Amino acid sequence: MSFRFFAYTFLVCLCIGFASCREECTVDCPPDNTDGPIVLDWDTLNFSPQAYELVVPPTLPDPADYIPADNPLTIEGVALGRKLFYDPILSADTSLSCAGCHAQEFSFTDSGNALSIGVQNMPGTRNSMALFNLMYSDRLFWDGSRATLESQALEPVPNPLEMHLEWEVAEERLRSDTAYVQAFYEALGTTSITANDVAKAIAQFERTIVSGNSTFDQAITPGSGVFLSEEAQLGYSLFFTENGDCFHCHGDPLNLFTDNLFHNNGLDAVDDVNDFADPGLGEITGDPSDYGKFRTPSLRNVAMTAPYMHDGRFETLEEVIDHYSEHIQNSPTLDPVIGSKFGEGLGLSDGDKQAIIAFLNSLTDETFLNNPDYAAPAD
Numbered sequence: 001m002s003f004r005f006f007a008y009t010f011l012v013c014l015c016i017g018f019a020s021c022r023e024e025c026t027v028d029c030p031p032d033n034t035d036g037p038i039v040l041d042w043d044t045l046n047f048s049p050q051a052y053e054l055v056v057p058p059t060l061p062d063p064a065d066y067i068p069a070d071n072p073l074t075i076e077g078v079a080l081g082r083k084l085f086y087d088p089i090l091s092a093d094t095s096l097s098c099a100g101c102h103a104q105e106f107s108f109t110d111s112g113n114a115l116s117i118g119v120q121n122m123p124g125t126r127n128s129m130a131l132f133n134l135m136y137s138d139r140l141f142w143d144g145s146r147a148t149l150e151s152q153a154l155e156p157v158p159n160p161l162e163m164h165l166e167w168e169v170a171e172e173r174l175r176s177d178t179a180y181v182q183a184f185y186e187a188l189g190t191t192s193i194t195a196n197d198v199a200k201a202i203a204q205f206e207r208t209i210v211s212g213n214s215t216f217d218q219a220i221t222p223g224s225g226v227f228l229s230e231e232a233q234l235g236y237s238l239f240f241t242e243n244g245d246c247f248h249c250h251g252d253p254l255n256l257f258t259d260n261l262f263h264n265n266g267l268d269a270v271d272d273v274n275d276f277a278d279p280g281l282g283e284i285t286g287d288p289s290d291y292g293k294f295r296t297p298s299l300r301n302v303a304m305t306a307p308y309m310h311d312g313r314f315e316t317l318e319e320v321i322d323h324y325s326e327h328i329q330n331s332p333t334l335d336p337v338i339g340s341k342f343g344e345g346l347g348l349s350d351g352d353k354q355a356i357i358a359f360l361n362s363l364t365d366e367t368f369l370n371n372p373d374y375a376a377p378a379d
């Protein structure tokens with residue numbers, strides 16, 4: 001059977017299946033397909049994707065070591081992933097895209113919700129996470145429960161607290177859209193469009209989202225002529241020494257501002273680890289010594305991502321610094337660095353606190369926040 005014949009038969013079957021589905025459809029219905037059956041001229045379609053050359057700022061690690069061999073970046077794949085990321089077609093009532101909870105202007109977090117809000121205003125259980133430099137992490141989510149961007153991207157669509165759409169319905173919708181049928185073929189060589197294809201394309205787009213051109217990055221780049229303000233320099237020295245002690249967890253040789261590990265940073269006082277409102281890593285491993293531990297978030301662009309922590313409990317950076325300085329809570333899994341050195345807290349002066357915040361503000365990367373390649377596509 002020739003490929004053309006196969007593809008044509010497949011599409012005809014798809015359209016018949018879709019039409020019969022629509023007659024009965026009352027919930028999770030696909031959007032009206034006013035264009036009628038899909039007719040593609042397969043002769044004009046081509047599966048020969050072009051390699052996407054990802055260039056990152058010099059302060060970040062070389063991406064070549066972090067792109068998986070089974071999902072290389074291509075121009076077509078990244079463009080498709082970007083379209084999907086911004087398309088509410090993947091949510092039950094077509095009201096919410098990934099970008100609804102991950103908006104570029106807020107460093108790809110949402111616009112200030114403590115807990116994220118899904119379709120039909122369903123309250124989520126955690127604070128939306130910033131999305132950048134994701135290729136460097138193999139433990140995604142606050143609890144590290146997702147190892148790859150591909151496996152993560154499968155999660156929000158069916159999640160009842162997020163986009164709440166069965167994957168089968170999402171696949172049907174995409175298969176009934178001519179532009180997507182064509183784009184999936186050109187990007188991934190697929191004629192079927194499965195959830196895994198969607199995840200692959202989104203993961204490609206996500207890997208291109210990098211942030212490494214903040215004032216801080218410019219200041220550490222020799223010859224840039226950019227310097228941190230005196231206050232930010234004081235903040236830098238507090239951050240990277242025992243005085244502020246932030247570097248133990250948020251400092252790393254790769255300039256990512258996270259050790260990508262899990263810690264209990266003293267948010268809640270509990271005697272028994274089962275009393276943590278959110279067990280975090282403990283729920284994943286079942287190990288009592290992991291209860292109350294969460295992944296250290298990067299502090300790049302942190303000025304844009306309020307509110308803070310896995311449950312969005314702190315509204316401002318001032319509140320965060322006050323926490324580390326004065327309000328550390330004891331519990332059986334409290335991080336030893338914080339427990340031994342911070343004691344009840346760091347006891348920072350007001351000037352020290354403001355200096356640390358000035359340094360954190362220097363991690364804001366306007367190039368990333370305004371990069372047109374990460375914004376919603378034009379069509």
Ligand code: HEC
Nearest residue numbers: 097098101116117118126127128129140141142143156162
């Ligand atoms: C309803 C809001 C919401 C929607 C819609 C949503 N997310 Fe998220 N996203 C979150 C929350 C909340 C977390 C943290 C989840 C956790 O830790 O349990 C998160 C975490 C992530 C992470 C992990 C980041 C990291 O550093 O570990 C990625 C990647 C991500 N989302 C991508 C996506 C993609 C892709 C989509 C669309 C398919 C999407 N999100 C849709 C709220 C949302």
Ligand code: HEC
Nearest residue numbers: 244245246249263265294295296297308309310320324335
């Ligand atoms: C022992 C490790 C550790 C140390 C030391 C530490 N942090 Fe954290 N930090 C974390 C972890 C883990 C989280 C996430 C906790 C959670 O949400 O439950 C976090 C969260 C944060 C957040 C919130 C980020 C967001 O996106 O919500 C900020 C801001 C922050 N830390 C700044 C600092 C500063 C400033 C210092 C030094 C004064 C510091 N941290 C010291 C581990 C640490």
